[in-house]
Structure formats: structure tokens, C-alpha cells
Amino acid sequence: MTVIVRAEVLQQVIDQMLTVVDEAIFRIGYDGLAVAAVDPANVGMVELEVEPGAFESVGDGMFPIGLNLQRLDDYIDGASGADPVTLSYQPETRSISIEHTNVEVEMAGIDPDAIRDEPDIPDLDHSVDFTVNAGVFRDSVENAELVSDHVEFEAAVDDKELVVSGNGDTDKIETVLGPDELPEANFDSDATSMYSLAYLVGGSKKGTKYKGLLKPLSADTDLQVEFSEEHPIQMHYEFADGFGHVTVLLAPRIQKR
Structure with a gap:
């Protein structure tokens, strides 16, 4: 279960999610990427989707993994712009391998059950x-x-x-x-x-x-x-x-x- 995405795309995801939470559940694979979170005070909420067309490769699998956003941000800091970032899920260790430029990282995941459930964005009729x-x-x-x-x-x-x-x-x-x-x-x-x-x-x-x-x-x-x-x-x-x-x-x- 491996995907390849441009650094600038992944960076935008991380930057936007960091506006409300420190950790979130990423759902990544053949459907692209989906992540949603609400801040601890239930005031700010973010829902984000990236279609497969933004990926260099999405593979055949799909995996949910909880990730610490600040650590992920630090680990891709050396990549920028169109640099490809490879993310590979390791189910036996519940971790994710990150590769870009000349860097390889084995990042421990967080059990999704230990992270607050993703919110549902309400359907509002605005004037x-x-x-x-x-x-x-x-x-x-x-x-x-x-x-x-x-x-x-x-x-x-x-x-x-x-x-x-x-x-x-x-x-x-x-x-x-x-x-x-x-x-x-x-x-x-x-x-x-x-x-x-x-x-x-x-x-x-x-x-x-x-x-x-x-x-x-x-x-x-x-x-x-x-x-x-x-x-x-x-x-x-x-x-x-x-x-x-x-x-x-x-x-x-x-x-x-």
C-alpha cells in the first residue's frame, strides 16, 4: 500500500490541518486522500479531500492511519515543490515509511481509535x-x-x-x-x-x-x-x-x- 504525491500537495494538507489539530486520521490510497478534524473546543473544523489525479501513483490499497502532523511536517521539510514523496503503509508495525530526496523515515502511526472521530460538516443554508x-x-x-x-x-x-x-x-x-x-x-x-x-x-x-x-x-x-x-x-x-x-x-x- 504505497502512494506517491508531490511535496507541495502534501504540505498544503499538513498546513491546513495544523490550523485545528495536532494529529489526525489520514485515509490514503486508490481514492486519493481524505482527512477531517475539529479543534478541541469544537469551534473550528476542516474537511479536506485530494483526488487521485493529484498523485503520481495511488496503488491498489487503501489505509487509515493516525499521524502526528507536526512530526510529519518536520519529516518532509527537506522536500519542496514537485519533489515526489513516497508514503508506504506498514500494517504489521502500524507505521508509515516516508521517502523523498535523499531522506528515508519510518514514522510510527497512531491508532485511529485513539484519535477523536472525524466530524461531519453540517449542511447549512446560508443567506x-x-x-x-x-x-x-x-x-x-x-x-x-x-x-x-x-x-x-x-x-x-x-x-x-x-x-x-x-x-x-x-x-x-x-x-x-x-x-x-x-x-x-x-x-x-x-x-x-x-x-x-x-x-x-x-x-x-x-x-x-x-x-x-x-x-x-x-x-x-x-x-x-x-x-x-x-x-x-x-x-x-x-x-x-x-x-x-x-x-x-x-x-x-x-x-x-
């Missing part, structure tokens, strides 16, 4: 959805971080604008994204919802264990965003030439009335 350049969206969220530890998204149907704001004790900052920044936008109703900056961009002011759900995205990624009034925000994007699919979900911070 607001739009497509935005990931770099533009991340910049607007990071602007809010200048004054606050949370960000508010306010969608206005009449103006077809999204106002991204941070409200501090004394200061307020707003970034307005209009039709030029949101080329594909559907606003069925006005909606306002608030989310934690620590989960979105890492909360650099106060520090956080994980680095932020938006951090792994390259600036030129097309990001599809969906949210409703005080509902979880869902974000979707593709990588690996369209063979990789990611869904990210973040629970809202409910405002006191």
Missing part, C-alpha cells in the same frame, strides 16, 4: 455567499486585528457590499469589499455575524496554539465564503490544480443582546 481573492479577504480580516480580537462581517443586500470591521475599546476599523472585490456575490438578505480572529488569522496579539484557518491559503486563491446571521461561516477553496478540495467551518461568536 450570503461570495467569491473573493484570498489575499484580499485575509488583509481585510487582519485589518480588524489592529483594534480587536474579533471580526464582524456585515452583508448589505442593497449595496452588494461586505463590511469587514473590528471594534475595539476606543477605535474602530472597517474595510469595505464591493463588486470589484466580490465578482460573484449572492446576498439573499442582510446579515451580520462575528468570528474569532484567533481562529481566522492566529490572534498574534494574544497568541494562540494554532496559526489561523486563513494562513495556509496562497494570496491568489479563489475563496468561496458563505455565512448567515450569527451562523457558522463556511469557506471553500481548491488546490493541487483543482484536485484538492477544502471546506473550513468556524462557529460564530454570539453577541449579547
Whole structure:
């Protein structure tokens, strides 16, 4: 049971999963790769799939294995870009062999039963959805971080604008994204919802264990965003030439009335 995948594809998987957890169950083989996890506080969730077309070889088998993400990240650190990384499952030792460049590693796996079950991403019917350049969206969220530890998204149907704001004790900052920044936008109703900056961009002011759900995205990624009034925000994007699919979900911070 062996697969071969480009280093840049595997790196994107690791980087995105590290935004919510330290370890996860990888299901790898003839169907490609699938992994999903929710953070310990049940606030941030990631579901990720990579189709077989992103692999150099997928073999005939399929195996689930629990892996420590930081160790895996360290072990492929010497590979980059299109460098092939070979992953071979050793069922008798419940381990995985990793080969790339001139490196060979035998990495112990984690019993999948010892890892928290993969979450099911809920099927939500949102009133607001739009497509935005990931770099533009991340910049607007990071602007809010200048004054606050949370960000508010306010969608206005009449103006077809999204106002991204941070409200501090004394200061307020707003970034307005209009039709030029949101080329594909559907606003069925006005909606306002608030989310934690620590989960979105890492909360650099106060520090956080994980680095932020938006951090792994390259600036030129097309990001599809969906949210409703005080509902979880869902974000979707593709990588690996369209063979990789990611869904990210973040629970809202409910405002006191």
C-alpha cells in the first residue's frame, strides 16, 4: 500500500490541518486522500479531500492511519515543490515509511481509535455567499486585528457590499469589499455575524496554539465564503490544480443582546 504525491500537495494538507489539530486520521490510497478534524473546543473544523489525479501513483490499497502532523511536517521539510514523496503503509508495525530526496523515515502511526472521530460538516443554508481573492479577504480580516480580537462581517443586500470591521475599546476599523472585490456575490438578505480572529488569522496579539484557518491559503486563491446571521461561516477553496478540495467551518461568536 504505497502512494506517491508531490511535496507541495502534501504540505498544503499538513498546513491546513495544523490550523485545528495536532494529529489526525489520514485515509490514503486508490481514492486519493481524505482527512477531517475539529479543534478541541469544537469551534473550528476542516474537511479536506485530494483526488487521485493529484498523485503520481495511488496503488491498489487503501489505509487509515493516525499521524502526528507536526512530526510529519518536520519529516518532509527537506522536500519542496514537485519533489515526489513516497508514503508506504506498514500494517504489521502500524507505521508509515516516508521517502523523498535523499531522506528515508519510518514514522510510527497512531491508532485511529485513539484519535477523536472525524466530524461531519453540517449542511447549512446560508443567506450570503461570495467569491473573493484570498489575499484580499485575509488583509481585510487582519485589518480588524489592529483594534480587536474579533471580526464582524456585515452583508448589505442593497449595496452588494461586505463590511469587514473590528471594534475595539476606543477605535474602530472597517474595510469595505464591493463588486470589484466580490465578482460573484449572492446576498439573499442582510446579515451580520462575528468570528474569532484567533481562529481566522492566529490572534498574534494574544497568541494562540494554532496559526489561523486563513494562513495556509496562497494570496491568489479563489475563496468561496458563505455565512448567515450569527451562523457558522463556511469557506471553500481548491488546490493541487483543482484536485484538492477544502471546506473550513468556524462557529460564530454570539453577541449579547
